[in-house]
Amino acid sequence: MPTSSALQVSDEVRAAVDAGRPVVALETTILTHGLPRPRNLEVARGAEELLRAAGVVPATVGVVGGRPVVGLTDEEITHLAAGDGVEKLSVRDLPVAVARGTDGGTTVAATALLAHRAGVGVFATGGLGGVHRGAATTFDESADLVALAGVPILVVSAGVKSILDVPATLERLETLNVTVLGYRTDAFPGFYVSDAGVQVPARVDGPEEAAAVVHARDALGLRGAVLLANPVATQAQLDVAEHRAVLDAALAEAAARGIAGHDTTPFLLDHVHRATGGRSLDVNVAVYRGNVALAGRVAASLAGGMI
Numbered sequence: 001m002p003t004s005s006a007l008q009v010s011d012e013v014r015a016a017v018d019a020g021r022p023v024v025a026l027e028t029t030i031l032t033h034g035l036p037r038p039r040n041l042e043v044a045r046g047a048e049e050l051l052r053a054a055g056v057v058p059a060t061v062g063v064v065g066g067r068p069v070v071g072l073t074d075e076e077i078t079h080l081a082a083g084d085g086v087e088k089l090s091v092r093d094l095p096v097a098v099a100r101g102t103d104g105g106t107t108v109a110a111t112a113l114l115a116h117r118a119g120v121g122v123f124a125t126g127g128l129g130g131v132h133r134g135a136a137t138t139f140d141e142s143a144d145l146v147a148l149a150g151v152p153i154l155v156v157s158a159g160v161k162s163i164l165d166v167p168a169t170l171e172r173l174e175t176l177n178v179t180v181l182g183y184r185t186d187a188f189p190g191f192y193v194s195d196a197g198v199q200v201p202a203r204v205d206g207p208e209e210a211a212a213v214v215h216a217r218d219a220l221g222l223r224g225a226v227l228l229a230n231p232v233a234t235q236a237q238l239d240v241a242e243h244r245a246v247l248d249a250a251l252a253e254a255a256a257r258g259i260a261g262h263d264t265t266p267f268l269l270d271h272v273h274r275a276t277g278g279r280s281l282d283v284n285v286a287v288y289r290g291n292v293a294l295a296g297r298v299a300a301s302l303a304g305g306m307i
């Protein structure tokens with residue numbers, strides 16, 4: 001795998017990739033812009049610990065002092081988690097961050113790209129970005145979607161957040177040739193809720209079935225991502241009626257304040273977290289941990305091991 005000179009890969013990640021041992025990439029925008037402090041650092045460390053306990057090497061990705069890193073140290077993760085002035089970096093932002101030497105959390109798009117460059121084939125996130133409501137006029141569609149079209153990685157996500165236009169997001173994933181799999185479900189998850197009201201095109205019932213799809217994708221020479229949609233357990237989801245009410249209020253507030261562009265996702269998430277008295281935050285963390293654990297099992301299956 002060609003590694004660009006601008007990319008730093010930790011010794012641990014490089015050794016695991018070279019030896020074919022299981023590695024899972026983790027993003028950092030969830031840390032820098034998706035979760036409040038100090039919970040963000042706990043969650044980032046917890047995700048790494050969960051993977052290590054399962055015999056999987058974590059590869060947390062971010063940009064420190066203009067260096068894109070795959071396999072951040074605990075010190076670097078702590079620095080990004082604490083950071084004022086830490087930016088949200090999607091792919092288009094990487095050249096500017098590298099040129100200026102800034103710090104940033106990488107989005108799903110940027111993380112997938114950098115992780116793949118380092119030879120990492122599996123990635124866990126909370127919720128993928130997608131098509132925002134009103135995108136027909138604002139054109140606000142996350143770069144995550146286009147990035148996944150061109151990066152052959154498997155991403156575990158709890159679908160996309162219900163703050164988005166979920167049916168439109170699935171349509172775009174189809175257009176972009178991203179393979180979408182429901183994990184033990186026929187319903188595409190809505191992050192805080194297990195069923196967003198849309199069907200998945202295909203379903204798998206175990207990590208080895210997901211790994212088989214990845215092998216088939218590679219055998220076919222296809223270059224797009226596989227999105228493994230892993231729902232929150234129904235008993236752990238946010239109350240459906242509360243969820244709808246809070247979401248409507250968050251969207252109205254964003255419209256009233258003229259929030260747009262890359263500020264939209266962090267604004268809506270913060271609003272939902274505050275409006276539910278932190279319950280949605282607990283769901284967010286549980287969903288993320290579930291995705292990290294599943295990514296570890298798929299990575300182990302791809303590496304030929306048993307976990």
Ligand code: PSU
Nearest residue numbers: 029030034107108127129142143262265
């Ligand atoms: N969804 C979440 N939490 C997050 C994000 C998405 O539940 O923190 C972050 C991810 O890093 C994702 C990014 O890649 O937001 C998408 O932002 P945008 O819609 O501006 O592309």
Ligand code: MN
Nearest residue numbers: 140142261262
């Ligand atoms: Mn956007």
